[in-house]
Amino acid sequence: MTTTTPLASIQAEVAAIFARDLHIDVPAPDTDLLTTGRLDSIGMVELLLQLENHFGVRAEMDDLEIDHFRSIAAIASFITTRHNADR
Amino acid sequence: MSRLLQQLVSAQADRRPDAGALVFKRERLTYGELERASNRLAHLLKAAGCARGDRVCLLTPKSPAAIIAILGVLKADAVYVPLDPGSPVPRLEKMIASCDTRCILASGAVGPTVEALFALPGFGATHAVGWVGTDEPPAGVHAEFTRDDAASQPTTPPPSANGPQDPAHILFTSGSTGTPKGVVITHANVRAFIEWAVGYFGTVPTDRISGHPPLHFDLSTFDMFGTFLAGAELHLIPPELNLLPHKLADLIRSAELTQWFSVPSVLNYMAKFDVVKHGDFPALRRVLWCGEVFPTPPLIYWMERLPHTSFTNLYGPTEATIASSYYTVPSCPSNEDETIPIGQACAGEELLVLDEALQPVPPGEVGDLYIRGAGLSPGYWRDPEKTRSAFLPYPGGTDPGDRIYRTGDLATLGQDGLVRFLGRADSQIKTRGYRVELGEIEAALHALGTLRECAVVGVPSQDFDGVAICCAYAPGADADMSPAALREALARALPPYMLPSRWLTFPELPKTTNGKIDRRRLKELFAPDAVVAR
Numbered sequence: 165m166t167t168t169t170p171l172a173s174i175q176a177e178v179a180a181i182f183a184r185d186l187h188i189d190v191p192a193p194d195t196d197l198l199t200t201g202r203l204d205s206i207g208m209v210e211l212l213l214q215l216e217n218h219f220g221v222r223a224e225m226d227d228l229e230i231d232h233f234r235s236i237a238a239i240a241s242f243i244t245t246r247h248n249a250d251r
Numbered sequence: 252m253s254r255l256l257q258q259l260v261s262a263q264a265d266r267r268p269d270a271g272a273l274v275f276k277r278e279r280l281t282y283g284e285l286e287r288a289s290n291r292l293a294h295l296l297k298a299a300g301c302a303r304g305d306r307v308c309l310l311t312p313k314s315p316a317a318i319i320a321i322l323g324v325l326k327a328d329a330v331y332v333p334l335d336p337g338s339p340v341p342r343l344e345k346m347i348a349s350c351d352t353r354c355i356l357a358s359g360a361v362g363p364t365v366e367a368l369f370a371l372p373g374f375g376a377t378h379a380v381g382w383v384g385t386d387e388p389p390a391g392v393h394a395e396f397t398r399d400d401a402a403s404q405p406t407t408p409p410p411s412a413n414g415p416q417d418p419a420h421i422l423f424t425s426g427s428t429g430t431p432k433g434v435v436i437t438h439a440n441v442r443a444f445i446e447w448a449v450g451y452f453g454t455v456p457t458d459r460i461s462g463h464p465p466l467h468f469d470l471s472t473f474d475m476f477g478t479f480l481a482g483a484e485l486h487l488i489p490p491e492l493n494l495l496p497h498k499l500a501d502l503i504r505s506a507e508l509t510q511w512f513s514v515p516s517v518l519n520y521m522a523k524f525d526v527v528k529h530g531d532f533p534a535l536r537r538v539l540w541c542g543e544v545f546p547t548p549p550l551i552y553w554m555e556r557l558p559h560t561s562f563t564n565l566y567g568p569t570e571a572t573i574a575s576s577y578y579t580v581p582s583c584p585s586n587e588d589e590t591i592p593i594g595q596a597c598a599g600e601e602l603l604v605l606d607e608a609l610q611p612v613p614p615g616e617v618g619d620l621y622i623r624g625a626g627l628s629p630g631y632w633r634d635p636e637k638t639r640s641a642f643l644p645y646p647g648g649t650d651p652g653d654r655i656y657r658t659g660d661l662a663t664l665g666q667d668g669l670v671r672f673l674g675r676a677d678s679q680i681k682t683r684g685y686r687v688e689l690g691e692i693e694a695a696l697h698a699l700g701t702l703r704e705c706a707v708v709g710v711p712s713q714d715f716d717g718v719a720i721c722c723a724y725a726p727g728a729d730a731d732m733s734p735a736a737l738r739e740a741l742a743r744a745l746p747p748y749m750l751p752s753r754w755l756t757f758p759e760l761p762k763t764t765n766g767k768i769d770r771r772r773l774k775e776l777f778a779p780d781a782v783v784a785r
Contacts, residue, residue, distance in 0.1 A: 183735040184735075187734040187735045187738050187752075187754060188738065188739075189736065189739040198491050201337040201746070202747070203494065204493070204494070204683075204747060204748070205494055205516070205520050205683075205716075206683075206714065206752055208494050208495075209523075209714065225524050225526065226497055228495055229495075230492070230495060230498070
């Protein structure tokens with residue numbers, strides 16, 4: 165049985181990427197990044213780059229859905245799903 | 252003859268009530284439905300005390316409900332003021348107060364914003380909300396009326412006393428001293444442009460037209476009223492699709508859009524992620540852009556892939572209504588360094604390149620760009636001083652109504668009769684099509700009271716956003732003030748598109764020999780290779 169990174173620690177790392185690399189403070193894992201205008205297309209480009217650097221998630225644009233990026237929690241679940249799929 | 256903008260819809264509803272007018276996600280409205288719904292709302296607004304010339308603020312994200320609200324306000328002979336629902340409450344309050352408005356129409360995910368506004372001292376006593384969404388208003392929003400109340404209202408238009416010279420809307424743009432400026436636009440201003448555009452582009456009832464910009468952006472008035480003049484179908488683009496360029500491409504493909512109009516950064520974003528295939532979008536007849544310079548490399552990307560599509564650059568500030576000049580690119584540029592002209596004036600407009608004495612500069616020489624003609628706004632809302640400094644009498648003119656607008660842009664007029672844009676004469680920048688006064692950002696930073704020094708500069712971006720907003724600062728007592736914390740504090744005062752994307756911290760900002768902040772040096776430090784974006 166393989167050990168998986170707990171969702172909470174992935175969430176914390178995604179939040180750290182927002183603060184450190186995107187200079188965006190996100191108050192809570194379920195804060196809606198889209199309706200609050202926190203995540204825009206410029207941030208998106210940087211985010212995809214950092215997700216690849218930190219988690220090795222190389223996402224094909226065609227597979228991405230808006231709901232994957234709605235919140236830090238959603239991004240963390242997306243990363244987890246990707247990891248499991250790659251395994 | 253429809254002289255007023257709302258009458259364009261009435262005319263189509265008379266002739267072709269069952270033709271499609273509006274599409275948004277799964278919602279579709281015919282011209283007949285749009286006409287009846289907006290007539291009902293107009294009656295309701297009048298019953299609620301809205302009088303001719305009153306300003307009605309809209310806190311309505313792009314949706315059919317928002318378009319019905321716009322038409323309803325116009326049919327009540329009132330003036331619509333589209334506010335950016337993403338703007339922070341203090342900035343919204345400034346705009347609402349400046350409009351001296353009572354009625355606010357709201358819909359969509361704006362509950363917390365409306366609640367916060369009504370929590371301000373005295374706000375509730377002088378303002379009322381009408382909920383125009385198809386859903387119930389959120390618990391914290393106490394609506395004076397809702398869409399249900401409109402159901403019993405007449406479906407025919409109320410009598411109208413307005414004329415073409417009456418204001419249709421007020422659009423707020425960034426102001427260099429920290430207060431947004433309201434630009435008053437008349438029915439006649441918009442008519443002049445859309446009549447030229449529908450004629451020039453040959454828009455027909457079978458056209459399916461994109462509605463990409465948000466409603467507080469003046470380009471949206473071309474999408475709406477141009478579509479309604481032609482009797483075509485407007486496809487509102489859901490704003491969240493902007494994050495994922497392949498979703499935008501999917502929508503153009505599946506809705507078989509025939510016209511795409513957006514700021515260049517969107518086209519650039521789609522090119523960067525290579526979501527356009529060769530021969531893609533077979534129904535697409537024309538791509539138009541406006542708001543900032545579209546770099547030539549992504550233009551080549553688009554033109555190579557869509558040989559069946561025409562590509563037109565439109566140019567013009569809000570003060571001259573939508574656009575004042577155009578240039579249809581005759582063939583795919585062969586050289587990435589080629590600059591695309593802003594072209595020649597649309598019918599009824601004139602572009603003038605003048606020197607300091609307001610005399611024309613010789614062809615090929617740089618001058619200040621002025622606009623004269625049918626698109627010129629009457630001026631800034633209740634600000635005669637700013638109006639006088641930007642709208643000048645036409646040199647040598649005899650009619651006092653004959654004015655020119657100082658754009659603040661630098662340009663040349665070529666021997667070929669085409670105008671080329673060269674940059675700004677001041678510290679206004681364009682980022683993703685938004686016009687931003689860097690002074691407004693600095694004013695907001697100073698107002699935080701936490702920084703010893705700060706400066707905001709614009710640096711050309713290697714990315715697709717045009718110009719990157721860069722902030723250099725020296726922290727005050729809280730020496731640990733991080734860019735993320737500062738950005739969050741600033742986000743309470745400014746809309747997201749005005750927030751700096753690059754940051755540098757200094758013990759003290761670099762100075763010139765005469766002690767001023769050295770902005771040229773800062774720009775060098777912010778150059779793309781010097782710092783990581785964001």
